[in-house]
Amino acid sequence: MNKSMRLLGAGALLVTLGLAGCEKPPVEVVQRGYRGTGMAQVISPGSFKESVAANKAPDAIPAVPASGPKAKDVYQNVQVLGDLSAGEFGRLMAAITEWVSPEEGCTYCHGTDGFASDDKYTKKVARVMIAMTQRANEEWGEKHTAPTGVTCYTCHRGQPVPEYVWTENPGPKMAAALAKHPTGQNIATAAVGSTSLPYDPFTPYLEGDADIRMAGDTALPTGNRKSIKQTEWTYSLMMHFSQSLGVNCTYCHNSRAFADWEQSPPTRLKAWHGIRMVREMNNDYIGDTVDYLPDTRKGPMGDPLKLACNTCHQGAYKPLYGAPMLKDYPNLATQSAGSKKLISASVSSAQLPTAAAAGGGE
Template sequence: MNNSMRILGVGILLATVGLAGCEKPPVEVVQRGYRGTGMEQVISPGTFQEKVAANQAPEAIPAVPATGPKAKDIYQNVQVLGDLSAGEFNRLMAAITEWVSPEEGCTYCHGMEGFAADDKYTKKVARVMIAMTQRANEEWGDNHTAPTGVTCYTCHRGQPVPEYVWTENPGPKMPGSFAAHPTGQNQASAQVGYTSLPYDPFTPYLEGDADIRMAGDTALPTGNRKSIKQTEWTYGLMMHFSESLGVNCTYCHNSRAFANWEQSPPTRLKAWHGIRMVREMNNDYIGDTVDYLPDTRKGPMGDPLKLACNTCHQGAYKPLYGAPMLKDYPNLATQSAGSKQLISASESLESVTAGATGGGGE
C-alpha cells in the first residue's frame, strides 16, 4: 500500500470516528434573521425531543376559593403568605411540597417542634425562596419572566436542591511558579461547555457586576482594558448561555454585527435583563441564607448554592418550553406585603421569629 492510500485510509477512519461523536443527521434549521446573516438555529430532532420530555410541567392542583379566613388568622408564624385564604395557603403548601420534596413531604421543612416553629433551616430558606419567586414574577415579569412566569418547580423539578446550581470555584491547585495564573484554561468545566475558557464565569458576572462587553471603544493605551484575557471570560459566559438555552449565538446576536444593539434580536435585551435578575436573586435573596445553612449546602469557599441561567432553563430556550404554570398559581405572581418586609429588613432570618408553637407556619 502506497503512502497515498495510507493517508486516505486514515482520513476515512478519522471521519468515521468524528461522525460517531456528532449529532445524527438530518438536522433542522430555523431561520431567525435576514438571509445571508447566518442567523439560524440548528436543531437535532432527537435531542430536541429528549429536552421536551425532560421539560414537562406537572398538572396543577385544582384551584380553591380566595374567600374565608386568612392564613395568618388561622395559623401561627405565617410571615410571607399570611394574606392568603386558608384554602389558598394549604393548596400552595401542597404544591410546593410536590415541587421540592415529594419523597420527604412536609417534614422536609417542618420538624418535631410543630409546623409553626423555625427549627429547620429548610423552612427559613423556603420562606426566602417564596419571596424571591414573587419578586422575579412581579419586578422582572415585563422584561424577562413573562408571560410564562416562574414557580418553585421551574428550578427544583421535584428535587430539594435544583440540579443546576453553582458556587465560587477555587480552581485547580497550581504549583508555585513565575508563570501567569492560567484562570482555568484547559481545565475541563461543564460551566463553559468543556472548552478551554476560564472555569468560573459566574462569580464576576452572575454575582458581581463586572463589565461583560468586550469590544473596546478607545485606542490603547488610553484606559482601554478590553484585553484578550477579559474576552475569554466573556466567551465563557456566552458558552454557558448557549448550553443553558440549547441555542446558537445567533439566538441573541446578529452574526454580521455581534456588538450592535440596534441590529440584535429582542432576545438579546431579554438576556440583558435576565443577567441582572440573576444577580439580584443571588445577592439579595440567596446570599441572605448563608448564615444558617449547613456546610453541606455551601461550596468549598463557604458561599451558598446560587442560580445561573441553566437553573431555570435546563436546556430549553424558555423554561419548561413556555408552559404557563404561573396562571395556575397567581399567589406567586406578585410580592406580598410579608415578602417585601422580609427582604427590606436586610437581616439574617436566623434572628426572625425563632419558633412559636402551634399549627400552620410557612
Template sequence: MRRVFTAFAALLGAAVLAGCERPPPVSVQHGYRGTGMVQVYNPRALEQQVPLNQPPAATPALPAAGPAAKTIYQNVQVLGDVDIGNFTRLMTSMTQWIAPNEGCAYCHNLENLADDGKYTKVVARAMLRMTQQINADWKPHVAETGVTCWTCHRGQHVPQQVWFTTPPQDKRADFIGNRNGQNLADADVGLSSLPGDPFAMYLSAQPKKIAVGAPTALPTGHVASIQATEDTYALMMHMSGALGVNCTYCHSTRNFAVWSESTTQRVTAWHGLRMVADLNVNHLVPLTDVFPAERKGPLGDVAKLSCATCHQGAYKPVYGAPMAKDFPELQRVAPPAEAASAAMNTAEPLRLSQR
C-alpha cells in the first residue's frame, strides 16, 4: 500500500511540476524598485523566437543610374520612376520575401509582364502602396525602422498572423445560451474566456473606444461597462501575446489609466492601433473583389492585419532591424490625396476612459 501511495505521490508531483517553466523565467526591471515594473521572459522561448526574427541579408543597392523602369516595362504604376537596376533588385527581393519557390511567376504572366490577369499582381501593387504609406506617414509608430514586405510575409504567400471576421454564434445552438463571442479558448486572446475577436471591434472601420474605468460613479454618457472592459482586456491580451511582453511594457502599475505615468511605448502602441485600422480600411478591405473565394474568410471578407502580423512575438518586429533603410523605393512622401489618412497619426492620445 505504501508503494502505491509513493507512486501516486510521485505522479502527482510530476503533474504539478509539469506546469513549471524550465529554465526559470528571467525578470528585467524597467521602472522604480518595488513598483512591479518588470518584463518576464523565458530563456527557452527566446532561444526559439530570436532566430525566427532575423531578417534576410539585403542585396546591395546599385548606383541610381540608368533609365526609369517605366521606360523599359509597361504598366508600372507604383515604382515607375525607380531606375531599372534598383527596380529589378526590389522585384528580386520581393520574390524571396513572398514567393521564394514560384519566383516571378507567382505574380506575373511570364509571357506578358504587363498583364494584370493574376490577382496576385494586383494585390502586390496595393501592398507596395501600403508599405510606402507605412514608412512615410506612420513614423510615430514605425519611426525610422520602417517595414518591408518581409516584415509580415517572411517567405510565405500569406502572413502567418492575419484575421477574418468571426461568424456569429450558430442559432441552432441557442440552448447553450448567448456565448457573447467568449469562452472558446481562442489563441488570439491568450486562450482566455474573453471575447475571441477583438479585431473587428478595434482594428477596422469606426473602431470602438478602448474603455475600462469610468471617470464618474455612474456610467451615464460614458462608454465604460463590463462588456467594454472585457472587450478591452481581450485586445490587451492580444497585444501582450503579439509583442511577447507584459502589461507593464506600456502601463504603470500604479494606475493603468494615467498617461503621464505610462511608458513611452504606450503612445507608440496608440499610434499602432490606429495605423492597423487605417491599413485594414484603406488598403485591404478595398481588395475584397480582387481575391478569389478560397482566399477569403467564412463571411467572404479578406485577410486583415493585427499587431501580431508584423510583431510575431517580438516587442519590435524583427527586433528592430532597420530593413527599410536598404530599400528607399519603399519610402516616399505621401501625396496630398492621402493627407486625410496621414492625419490620423497626429491626433492627441485618448485620455482616461478613452484610453
C-alpha cells in the first residue's frame, strides 16, 4: 500500500470516528429569547429521549391518614419526624428505603441493636439529610426548588450514595522539581466537560463564596482584579452548570448582554439562588456529618461527599423534568421542629441580588 492510500485510509477512519461521535440530524431548536439574539436551546431528540427515560419519577406510595398517635409517642428516638402520625412516619420510612437503599432495606440505617439505636452512621446521616430536604423545600422553595420540590429520590435514585457528588480535588501528583501548587487547570476532567479549564469549580464556588465573574466592573488601575485566570475559573463553573442541566449559556443569560441582570431571563435568578442553596447545604448540613463518616465516604482531603448542581438535575433542566414528587410527600415540604433543633448553626435567608451583590457574572 503506497503512502497516499495509507493517508486516504487514515482520513476515512477519522471521518468515521468523527461521525460516530455525533448524533444523527435533524436537531430541534427552542427559541427562548428575542430573534437575533441567538437565545435558543438546541435539543437532540435521541439524547433527550434517553434523558427523559433516566429521569422518571417512581410511583408514590398510597397516602395514609394524618390522624392517630404521634410517631414520637409510639417509637423511641424519633428526633426529626416525631410529630408525624405513626402511619405517616411508616409510609415515609418505606418511601425513603425505596429511594435510598432498596436492596439492603431497613438494615442500611438500622443495626442489630434495635431501630432506636444510633449505632450506624448511616442513620445519623439520614437524619441530617431529612432536615436538609425540608430546609431546601421550605426556605428555597419559591427561590429555587418550586414547584417540583425535592425528595431523597431527587439525588439518590435508588442508590445509597448519589451518583453525582464531589469532594475537594487535590490535583495530580507533581514531580518534586515542579511547582507543588498548580493553577488547577490544563488537565481535562469530566467535571468541566473534558476541557482543560480548572478541574475543581466546586470548592471555591459551591462551598466557598468566591466571586463569580468574568469582567471587571471598574477601570484599571482602580482595584480591578478580574483576570484571565479568574475568567477561566468562572467558565469552569459555567461548564458544570451547562452539563448538569443539559442546556447552553442562553438558558440563563441574554447573549447580547451576558452580565446585565435586567436583560437576563428569570432562570438566571433561579440559578443565583441555587448556588447559594447548594453552599448552605454543603456547609451547614453535609459538613456537620464529617465527624462520624468513615473514610470510604470522604475524599482524599478528608472532606465529605458534597452536592453540586448535577446531584439533583442529572442532565435535566428541571430535576426529574419537573415531576412534582413533593406533593405526594408533604412531610418533606416544611421544616419540622425536630429538624430545626437538629441543625444548630444559624442560616440566613438569601436576598434578591443587586448588581453589586451578584457581581454581574452569575
